Amino acid sequence: MNNEIWQAIINNDASYDGKFFYGVATTGIFCRPSCKSRNPNKEHVRIFDSAEHALAEQFRPCKRCKPDGKRLPDEDWVQHIVQTIEQHYHEPLSLMRLADMLHGSPYHMHRTFKRIRGVTPAEYIQQMRLEDAKKLLTESHLPITEVALQAGFSNAAYFATVFQKKTGKSPSDFRHSFGNE
Numbered sequence: 001m002n003n004e005i006w007q008a009i010i011n012n013d014a015s016y017d018g019k020f021f022y023g024v025a026t027t028g029i030f031c032r033p034s035c036k037s038r039n040p041n042k043e044h045v046r047i048f049d050s051a052e053h054a055l056a057e058q059f060r061p062c063k064r065c066k067p068d069g070k071r072l073p074d075e076d077w078v079q080h081i082v083q084t085i086e087q088h089y090h091e092p093l094s095l096m097r098l099a100d101m102l103h104g105s106p107y108h109m110h111r112t113f114k115r116i117r118g119v120t121p122a123e124y125i126q127q128m129r130l131e132d133a134k135k136l137l138t139e140s141h142l143p144i145t146e147v148a149l150q151a152g153f154s155n156a157a158y159f160a161t162v163f164q165k166k167t168g169k170s171p172s173d174f175r176h177s178f179g180n181e
């Protein structure tokens with residue numbers, strides 16, 4: 001490695017981005033020259049002329065500077081899905097609609113989400129709705145039908161079925177158990 005390249009790395013010089021990539025043998029991660037990650041130990045640095053070469057040598061792209069630049073790492077994408085669900089769970093939100101909003105295929109979304117979060121997007125939406133419904137049941141005097149709709153359930157009968165299954169109580173019993181008449 002020549003001094004010019006080493007200087008570009010330790011100065012996080014963005015003008016070298018795309019001209020080369022560097023991997024750190026001890027971590028197995030590769031970066032763009034401009035990456036703000038901690039300066040590597042010079043002996044452990046390997047230089048690549050493309051992201052493809054680094055990947056071919058089994059280096060993984062850095063999560064911070066995303067040197068493969070093609071798609072977001074799965075964790076970031078899943079985080080984005082979580083935020084979208086949290087903003088929209090009270091609306092009719094199918095997996096198809098969610099996939100549309102996030103520019104992914106429903107199947108890939110379902111699988112990636114499940115792998116990283118341990119539940120499917122549909123289960124996560126239902127958890128959010130149930131939490132919201134419990135809050136409305138204990139903190140408001142809204143009729144059950146209204147609680148169901150506000151929490152994002154398509155109708156009161158479906159809400160009552162899901163609620164009973166997940167909590168072991170009907171919505172009104174749940175409400176009464178909190179002293180909320």
Ligand SMILES: [Zn+2]
Pocket residue numbers: 030031032035036037062063064065066
């Ligand atoms: Zn990096």
